Amino acid sequence: MSEALVTPKVQKELMTYGDVTDLYGFPRQTIYRYIHKNGFPRPRQLGVNSVRFIRSEVANWVANRPEASIRRKDEAAA
Helix, strand or coil: CCCCCCCCCHHHHHECCHHHHHHHHHCCCHHHHHHHHCCCCCCEECCCEEEEEHHHHHHHHHHHCCCCCCCHHHHHHH
């Protein structure tokens, strides 16, 4: 009988939608939109009702996003 083992190391590398939301502040609907339009990593199907993101893929996607260009209020009014 062959069973897949989820070791503590592997468990730390997998993230739920809630984990992604808590860590990065993206609401679930935004994650769906990013998956379909912005190349956000798709979650992996682990079971019938179980999907998980791979932490390193999400972290790499976030790290490769362009930096925000923040303008001061006086620049925006000009």
